[in-house]
Amino acid sequence: MTDHLLIRGARIIDGTGAPCFHSDLRVQDGRIAEIKPDLPAGDAEVIDADGRYLAPGFIDAHCHDDLICLREPSRVEKAMQGVTTLVVGNCSFSLYPKTSDSADSLRQHFSSLLGAIDTSEIFDSFAGYRNALHARGIALNMVSLVGHAALRLSVLGYDRRAATAEERARMQALLARQLRDGAAGLSLGLVYPPSAYADQAELLALAQTTSAHGKIVAAHIRSYEDGLGASIDEFLSILKSAQAPGLLSHLQVAGRPNWGAMPKALEQLEAARLAGVDVSFDMYPYLAGSSYILQLLPPEALEGGLPALLTRLDDPATRENLRRAVEEVAKSKVAMIGWGNVRISGTSNPALKPLEGKDMHAAAAQAGITPFDLMVRLIREDGGQTTIVLFQLNTDDLRAACTHPLHMVGSDGLPRPGTKPHPRAYGTFPRVAGRLRREAWFTLEDAVRRMTSVAAERFGLRDHGVIAAGKSADLVLFDDAIDDKATFDTPTLLPTGVHHVWVAGQAIVEDGKSTGRLPGRVLGRQTAS
Numbered sequence: 139m140t141d142h143l144l145i146r147g148a149r150i151i152d153g154t155g156a157p158c159f160h161s162d163l164r165v166q167d168g169r170i171a172e173i174k175p176d177l178p179a180g181d182a183e184v185i186d187a188d189g190r191y192l193a194p195g196f197i198d199a200h201c202h203d204d205l206i207c208l209r210e211p212s213r214v215e216k217a218m219q220g221v222t223t224l225v226v227g228n229c230s231f232s233l234y235p236k237t238s239d240s241a242d243s244l245r246q247h248f249s250s251l252l253g254a255i256d257t258s259e260i261f262d263s264f265a266g267y268r269n270a271l272h273a274r275g276i277a278l279n280m281v282s283l284v285g286h287a288a289l290r291l292s293v294l295g296y297d298r299r300a301a302t303a304e305e306r307a308r309m310q311a312l313l314a315r316q317l318r319d320g321a322a323g324l325s326l327g328l329v330y331p332p333s334a335y336a337d338q339a340e341l342l343a344l345a346q347t348t349s350a351h352g353k354i355v356a357a358h359i360r361s362y363e364d365g366l367g368a369s370i371d372e373f374l375s376i377l378k379s380a381q382a383p384g385l386l387s388h389l390q391v392a393g394r395p396n397w398g399a400m401p402k403a404l405e406q407l408e409a410a411r412l413a414g415v416d417v418s419f420d421m422y423p424y425l426a427g428s429s430y431i432l433q434l435l436p437p438e439a440l441e442g443g444l445p446a447l448l449t450r451l452d453d454p455a456t457r458e459n460l461r462r463a464v465e466e467v468a469k470s471k472v473a474m475i476g477w478g479n480v481r482i483s484g485t486s487n488p489a490l491k492p493l494e495g496k497d498m499h500a501a502a503a504q505a506g507i508t509p510f511d512l513m514v515r516l517i518r519e520d521g522g523q524t525t526i527v528l529f530q531l532n533t534d535d536l537r538a539a540c541t542h543p544l545h546m547v548g549s550d551g552l553p554r555p556g557t558k559p560h561p562r563a564y565g566t567f568p569r570v571a572g573r574l575r576r577e578a579w580f581t582l583e584d585a586v587r588r589m590t591s592v593a594a595e596r597f598g599l600r601d602h603g604v605i606a607a608g609k610s611a612d613l614v615l616f617d618d619a620i621d622d623k624a625t626f627d628t629p630t631l632l633p634t635g636v637h638h639v640w641v642a643g644q645a646i647v648e649d650g651k652s653t654g655r656l657p658g659r660v661l662g663r664q665t666a667s
């Protein structure tokens with residue numbers, strides 16, 4: 139292995155959106171040293187690009203790889219997409235900070251999204267998490283947001299009430315410590331308890347702390363359905379009051395009755411920017427979303443946490459109330475999209491594995507019970523750890539979002555080995571660079587920009603996201619036929635067309651195969667205050 143590399147004859151797409159050009163590129167000591175045609179090879183290892191595209195390594199601006207990075211450091215399916223940096227800690231879910239009181243509830247909270255998790259896999263702080271990753275090694279770089287849930291569980295547990303001034307101050311102090319040590323910002327998950335239980339004073343206080351550190355607030359907003367407009371306004375007003383830069387997570391319009399609302403949502407964001415709010419958004423390129431099964435319940439159902447929910451489900455009257463809230467309230471997810479559009483994607487209990495890949499309607503019919511009863515059975519028998527895929531979007535809205543100048547690409551994948559996950563975890567980046575670019579959603583230069591410099595700028599990664607002399611040599615070499623292969627029925631097929639991927643000048647993919655090298659680092663700017 140040499141730390142001196144010459145990539146010869148590449149079509150370089152630099153990540154800024156500028157037109158592609160033909161050149162050689164030299165890497166030395168992990169950095170891009172020179173970009174010129176006809177560079178001499180000297181003692182460098184030479185890779186003949188043969189006219190393939192060379193781009194900055196892709197940045198997954200929104201994912202949930204927090205836990206899997208500890209368990210599978212080489213992150214093969216991400217590396218094989220050309221991804222070199224992962225942004226984790228989204229939608230209020232992070233593996234830190236925990237206190238002695240919150241350890242168990244934090245473990246439970248995280249496992250509801252990503253499956254069973256050990257107490258040793260949650261951490262006191264950002265620094266503890268980073269040290270654990272560095273000790274094990276990691277192939278890709280990582281950026282981590284602080285999940286609001288971890289802060290709230292540390293101070294209020296699963297209480298459904300406003301925080302007192304003293305409790306807000308404790309959450310702010312806990313958040314400040316993580317930001318100071320290098321966490322990239324705060325993530326809210328306003329449909330997910332306990333983040334959903336916060337009042338405006340709490341959200342504003344935490345956004346102010348984040349802003350004071352010059353970092354960003356990301357939000358899974360309160361509704362992507364009929365409440366989308368109001369939920370965008372809620373987030374924008376927090377950003378404005380706190381003067382915090384913001385990232386709206388996976389912008390979409392969910393549920394047929396709401397389809398067509400994307401242009402209006404984009405106008406809200408544009409208007410806010412003109413009024414001085416620094417906001418942009420991420421979105422994955424698919425017509426389905428994915429979440430945990432508990433999201434089908436109204437947030438108040440989880441008051442007190444999962445054990446309290448299970449107790450409540452034992453009471454026939456409460457159970458019937460919940461059934462109505464899930465199925466009959468006109469604006470509930472199930473009422474809007476139907477059980478047939480809810481597919482079971484991941485379970486922890488081996489006895490439930492045969493249900494993975496089936497929709498709730500069909501699975502319930504097979505079991506001779508109602509879909510609601512199946513949902514309750516899943517919550518009970520799987521300890522709340524079932525994930526679902528929701529077919530709820532339409533192409534026009536998706537295309538309007540994914541081609542908008544404020545958009546960046548985030549997979550939102552939920553990695554759970556052995557399940558039938560949403561294919562976005564395996565195909566997002568090749569899908570953008572390949573299929574959608576060929577369908578003329580954007581030029582290749584623009585596609586690459588959405589997967590690189592836009593995210594780097596948002597997360598303050600000054601060393602990443604563009605090809606320029608002096609930048610970290612995080613690079614991907616791919617061909618024009620790059621293609622995603624994962625589908626909803628065969629969701630874990632790896633993409634094709636990605637040949638080489640480097641992180642800090644070291645190959646993590648060589649000739650289309652993972653090398654197992656672990657050159658990644660947790661990226662994070664330490665701050666004062």
Ligand SMILES: [Zn+2]
Binds near residue numbers: 387
């Ligand atoms: Zn989310």
